[in-house]
Amino acid sequence: GESVGLHLPTLSVQEGDNSIINCAYSNSASDYFIWYKQESGKGPQFIIDIRSNMDKRQGQRVTVLLNKTVKHLSLQIAATQPGDSAVYFCAENIKSGGGADGLTFGKGTHLIIQP
């Protein structure tokens, strides 16, 4: 089975509200995590990443939290905008120190921003 998965397939929030998208992973060897945004008909777009030696990282309107104890990752989007509507994937990299770096993706959460 997949080592990365998401709790909710669809999340609907009001424009201007904050949203939280969750992700669970099962491989404790994972040491690098990325959140991607994918709009319809397009390739995934990098949002933010975090390494396993951190538990929080902030970007512009986005925050990623990592809880290694329960193998949980979340993406917080502040003051959501219509352009935030997309499918969001978490991905992990389970290989350290160089070499192959194929990412393992979860199935995705579809974020819908309602006006």
Next chain:
Amino acid sequence: NAGVMQNPRHLVRRRGQEARLRCSPMKGHSHVYWYRQLPEEGLKFMVYLQKENIIDESGMPKERFSAEFPKEGPSILRIQQVVRGDSAAYFCASSQTGGLAVNEQFFGPGTRLTVL
């Protein structure tokens, strides 16, 4: 600064034909990754290449699929004797290095393969 380029964007093939998907990485990137995405699912890693080398092909089917990244020119994902189950979106990503230092992967727009 052109991003990752893939062509064609849409490809239709009949069962038994060959499909060739091309990927030009971002300027300065020497690492290329191919992923496959089925409808309503996440991306599945297929293969990781550097120039003239396949580094990891653990996600690629043993039969009919091959990939290359020649010294000159784009990376090619080749699917021989396509079957309906090969219908999917195929994404290419590139990165500056493959190590932990800078391994952010930038994705192309994808090639949507439809097998009739």
